[in-house]
Amino acid sequence: MNKIFEVPMYPYARHPDQDEVTPVRRPVVIIGAGPIGLGAAIDLAQQDIPVVILDDNDKVSFGSRAICFAKRPLEILDRLGCGAPMVDKGELWNKGRVFFGEKNVYTFDLLEEEGHKNPAFINLQQYYFEEYMVDRVFALQAEGKPIEIRGKNRVDAIGAHDTHVTLEIDTPDGPYNLEADWLIAADGANSPTRRMLGLDFDGRVFEDNFLIADVIMKADFPTERWFWFDPPFNKGQSALLHKQPDDVWRIDLQLGWDIDKEEEKKPENVIPRLKAMLGDDAEFELEWVSIYTFQCRRMDRFRYGRTLFAGDAAHQVSPFGARGANSGLQDTDNLAWKLKLVIDGTADASLLDTYSDERVYGADENILNSTRSTDFITPKSEMSRILRDAVLDLSEQHEFARPLVNSGRLSVPCTYDGSSLNGPDELGGPERTRVGSPCVDVKLKTGYLLDMLGDKFTILTIDTDAPDTLTEAGITATRLALSTSDDPTGALHERYLDEASNGIYLIRPDQHVAARWDTYNETAMRAAIRTAIGKE
Amino acid sequence: MTHITLTPNIEHADDFYADLLAAHDGLTKPQSDAYNARLLLVLANHIGDPEVLKAALEAAKART
Ligand SMILES: Cc1cc2nc3c(=O)[nH]c(=O)nc-3n(C[C@H](O)[C@H](O)[C@H](O)COP(=O)(O)OP(=O)(O)OC[C@H]3O[C@@H](n4cnc5c(N)ncnc54)[C@H](O)[C@@H]3O)c2cc1C
Numbered sequence: 001m002n003k004i005f006e007v008p009m010y011p012y013a014r015h016p017d018q019d020e021v022t023p024v025r026r027p028v029v030i031i032g033a034g035p036i037g038l039g040a041a042i043d044l045a046q047q048d049i050p051v052v053i054l055d056d057n058d059k060v061s062f063g064s065r066a067i068c069f070a071k072r073p074l075e076i077l078d079r080l081g082c083g084a085p086m087v088d089k090g091e092l093w094n095k096g097r098v099f100f101g102e103k104n105v106y107t108f109d110l111l112e113e114e115g116h117k118n119p120a121f122i123n124l125q126q127y128y129f130e131e132y133m134v135d136r137v138f139a140l141q142a143e144g145k146p147i148e149i150r151g152k153n154r155v156d157a158i159g160a161h162d163t164h165v166t167l168e169i170d171t172p173d174g175p176y177n178l179e180a181d182w183l184i185a186a187d188g189a190n191s192p193t194r195r196m197l198g199l200d201f202d203g204r205v206f207e208d209n210f211l212i213a214d215v216i217m218k219a220d221f222p223t224e225r226w227f228w229f230d231p232p233f234n235k236g237q238s239a240l241l242h243k244q245p246d247d248v249w250r251i252d253l254q255l256g257w258d259i260d261k262e263e264e265k266k267p268e269n270v271i272p273r274l275k276a277m278l279g280d281d282a283e284f285e286l287e288w289v290s291i292y293t294f295q296c297r298r299m300d301r302f303r304y305g306r307t308l309f310a311g312d313a314a315h316q317v318s319p320f321g322a323r324g325a326n327s328g329l330q331d332t333d334n335l336a337w338k339l340k341l342v343i344d345g346t347a348d349a350s351l352l353d354t355y356s357d358e359r360v361y362g363a364d365e366n367i368l369n370s371t372r373s374t375d376f377i378t379p380k381s382e383m384s385r386i387l388r389d390a391v392l393d394l395s396e397q398h399e400f401a402r403p404l405v406n407s408g409r410l411s412v413p414c415t416y417d418g419s420s421l422n423g424p425d426e427l428g429g430p431e432r433t434r435v436g437s438p439c440v441d442v443k444l445k446t447g448y449l450l451d452m453l454g455d456k457f458t459i460l461t462i463d464t465d466a467p468d469t470l471t472e473a474g475i476t477a478t479r480l481a482l483s484t485s486d487d488p489t490g491a492l493h494e495r496y497l498d499e500a501s502n503g504i505y506l507i508r509p510d511q512h513v514a515a516r517w518d519t520y521n522e523t524a525m526r527a528a529i530r531t532a533i534g535k536e
Numbered sequence: 537m538t539h540i541t542l543t544p545n546i547e548h549a550d551d552f553y554a555d556l557l558a559a560h561d562g563l564t565k566p567q568s569d570a571y572n573a574r575l576l577l578v579l580a581n582h583i584g585d586p587e588v589l590k591a592a593l594e595a596a597k598a599r600t
Contacts, residue, residue, distance in 0.1 A: 390573035400581040 003287075005127040008058040009134050012152035018176040026052050027343060029167060029180035031155050031193055034061065035126065036311030036328035037186035038133040041147055042080045042140065043336035047455065049343055050146035052178075053137075054169060058151030060134065063288030064125035064214050067242065067250050068322035072413035072438060073329040074118040075450055075511075082136040083118065086129060090122030091243050096225035098395065098405055102232055105396040110410075115443040115491040117450065121410065123223075123244045125214075126325070158183070158196045158307075165306050182339060183307045186328075191313035197304060203297020204371070206318065208378055210292045211253040211264060213274060217284035218247055227407040229377070229392055233276035238377050238407075241277075248287055251277065252319070254378070261291045294318040296371050298363045302356040308335060315363035317370040320377065320408030327366050330414060331359050337455065337509035341533060346474035351534040354421055362414035369409045376406035413438045416512060423506060423515025423528030430498040439511045440495045444486045452480055455509045457529065459520075462492065464502040466520040472529040477506065508532055540591035 010033070017024045028044055030037045033055035041051045069086065077083035094110040112120050140147050156175070157168035165183040169176055185193035194201060221241065228239040237254035244250055253273060255264060263269060270289055275282065298315035302308060311328030335355045341347035379385035394401035416422065416436035425435040433440055442449040457477035459466050468479050484493045497503050506514040506528050515528035530536040546552050559575075560568045580589055 386569050386573045387577075390570055390577055393570070394574055394577055398578075401577060404577070 003127070004131055005060050005062050008151065009060055009131065010055075010149040010151040011058050012150075012172050014171075014173055015148075015150060017178060018171065018173065020176075023166065023177035023179045025164065025179040025181065026050065027180070028052070028182045028184065028339070029054065029165070029178060030184040030186055031055075032186035032188060032311075032313070033057070033130075033134070033149055033151075034186060034188055034311065035066070035130060035133065035325045036313075036332055037184065038130065038137065039076070039080060039329050040184050040186060040310060040332040040336060041149075042082070042133065042136055043332055043455075044340065045137075045140050045145045045147035046080065047336070047340050048146065049340055051148075052180075053147075053149040054153040054155055054167075055149065055151060056154035060130035061126040063290060064127060064244065064248070064250070066126040066129070066322070066325040067123050067244050068326075068410070069122050069124060069129070070322065070326050070411040070413075071116065071118050071120050072411075073326045074122065075438075075441065076329050076333045077133075078118060078450070079455060079511075080133075080136065081139070082132045085132045085135075086124055087118060087122055089128055089132075089245055090124040091223050091245055092119050092122055093223045093225065093243070094120055095222070096227065098392075098402075098407065099226065099228040099231060100389075100392040100396075101230050103396065105392060106402055108402070115487075115489060116441040117443070117448040118441070121322075123242060123250075125244050125248065128245070129325070155187075155192065158193060160197060160305050160307060162305070181306065181343070184335070185307055185309045185313050186311045186332075187313050189312040189316055191309070193307065194299065194309070194313060197307065199299060199304065201297055201299055203295060203316070203367070205293070205295040205297075206374055206378070207257040208293070208374075209255045209257065209259055209261065209264075210294070210319070211251075211255055211270065211273070211289070212292050213251045213253070213270060213289045214244070214287040215249050215251060215274065215278075215284040216247055216287050217249055217278070217282060219249070219278070219282065219284075221249075229388075229407075231277070234273070239277060240407075249284075253277070255291070259291075265289055265291055292319065294374075296367045296374075298360065298367065301353075302331070302359055303352050308339070308352065308355065310335060310359075314359070315367070317366045318374050320373040321366070321370050321410055322408070323366040323370060323411045326411040327362060327414075330362060331355075333510045334359055341475075344474075347533045347535070354419065354534055358414075358416045358419050358421075361416060361419075365414055366411075373406045373408045377408075421508075421514065421532050421534065423531045424524065425516055427500055427503050427516040427518055428498075429500055429503055429516060430495060433496055433505075433513055433516075435513050435515055437513050439505075439507060439513065442487055442492045442495055443489070444482065444492065445488070446486065449482075449492075450511060453507055453511050457509060457514075457532070458505075458507040459525070460496075460505040460507055461520070462496055462503045462505075464504055464519050466504060466525075470522070470525060470529070472526040473533060473535050475529050475533060477525075477529060506532065539585065539588045540595060542595060 028051045030053045154170045159166040167178045223243045226241040240252040242250045310331040391404045422435045459479045505516045514532040
């Protein structure tokens with residue numbers, strides 16, 4: 001076997017910083033080259049903010065871990081220049097089946113809306129996902145962008161100060177120190193940063209274990225999400241089967257609480273379980289097996305002075321709903337532009353508190369959804385099991401019961417309702433593009449809307465007038481002038497105007513709507529820009 | 537404010553009640569529990585309105 005996750009991608013190399021007597025100060029240091037650290041680094045480097053990523057390893061994710069990536073993160077990754085290879089390699093899917101006991105109670109189709117550049121979901125092994133991100137880091141380096149990954153650089157101690165953060169780093173050549181104006185802790189669920197700074201991580205650890213197995217198998221199951229409640233091969237528990245590229249299949253088997261993890265992981269125990277599920281004749285090879293005890297919890301806030309937490313370090317959810325990496329990328333999407341404005345001196349450091357506010361709100365939404373899924377999958381009382389089984393029984397015959405079946409509510413982007421950065425919503429436009437929402441893609445005659453929005457403040461006008469640019473409080477917002485006639489399918493009208501005949505949107509660099517009206521008013525627009533950067 | 541009907545609303549109440557009991561005839565306790573759960577879900581879906589459902593959840597609570 002010579003899997004991509006066994007090959008060092010960014011092997012250790014001695015850096016001149018290690019030879020300095022006084023520690024070198026870097027604008028941004030990121031701990032962790034997982035999907036979230038890499039996402040943050042690429043976003044900042046694309047905007048010419050110098051970043052250093054430190055990772056105690058030198059390889060991509062061991063085993064696949066996250067496999068299911070949703071539209072919004074794919075859109076973010078597209079903006080980061082690495083979405084396309086993921087979509088090309090990934091397995092597209094939108095169908096699924098639900099089984100209860102022996103029966104396939106129903107089949108669903110997440111009908112895809114037209115006019116989006118990116119699919120609703122792809123399945124892709126996390127190691128490929130990270131590989132494409134690391135490739136992007138190298139491509140940026142080749143373009144001369146200020147980004148580097150230092151493999152086998154383990155952070156052992158952190159000192160938080162008002163003006164900077166100090167880091168003690170261990171390497172194969174011994175330790176060295178580094179300073180950072182800003183530190184992004186993307187060091188995963190066990191976040192040493194969190195521990196070193198003595199911060200809490202509260203929440204609920206669920207009393208359940210899951211056997212996660214990736215098997216390589218030539219099988220003609222379709223590319224569908226199959227979920228079993230109480231299957232004959234795993235009585236009283238649940239199971240999931242889902243396809244990944246290269247004939248790799250993800251199998252999740254719920255094991256219950258009182259188990260011996262080391263025993264359960266042994267091939268001689270795993271293989272009979274899988275045979276019971278896949279049939280005695282199924283020929284497969286184990287690629288990766290792990291036992292997962294999941295938890296739903298988050299940090300109190302995601303900013304502590306000059307340290308910003310993102311991804312699993314900041315919050316964790318159960319894997320049902322694929323919200324881990326998907327939500328972590330929404331963290332970095334939210335953080336990068338704010339940090340740039342603060343570093344450039346355009347915004348006050350307090351703008352970073354809104355990173356915490358908005359993403360804590362997002363994390364709570366994810367935790368709520370994944371807790372509800374868990375309560376459905378693992379009923380906590382006799383009556384909750386009776387109700388759960390009643391829903392599943394009814395779902396076979398009656399369509400009404402299907403929306404109640406909860407085997408994981410798949411990741412959808414968060415709308416920052418109530419954020420202090422939100423300006424007026426005075427269009428009476430569609431709900432889905434209300435202030436706080438991420439923009440919905442539209443296929444225009446000349447390309448896709450999200451590609452045109454990019455990563456700067458934009459004034460989107462639809463059949464109404466505005467100046468080509470407007471500068472306020474150090475921000476230059478550029479106009480994107482569209483007309484409903486740019487989209488013969490009518491989607492632009494439906495997604496951005498609805499009842500209105502014209503509209504104007506102020507859009508943030510993370511493509512979330514900051515404010516909207518029907519026509520341009522300079523005073524209102526200037527105020528909305530100030531509000532969107534925390535200056536009002 | 538209350539969207540829920542808590543005054544008599546079932547025509548031929550005795551007939552309905554007899555049908556309800558009859559539906560449980562011959563069922564074991566687990567089967568009856570399952571039946572009640574399904575019935576509850578069918579009725580809740582028919583009502584649909586979340587305000588009414590919330591009021592119903594409240595109205596059904598035991599008085600102490
Ligand atoms: C079985 C399973 C299935 C999942 N399925 C999905 C899914 O379908 N969809 C989804 O979106 N998410 C899923 N997830 C969650 C997803 O894997 C995580 O949310 C994601 O990996 C988080 O990324 P991260 O970058 O925050 O952390 P990590 O990927 O954990 O990366 C942290 C990095 O920090 C480094 N590090 C740690 N300590 C130090 C130190 N002291 N010094 C230097 N470096 C350090 C580590 O080496 C590591 O590279 C799943 C997770 C599991 C376990």
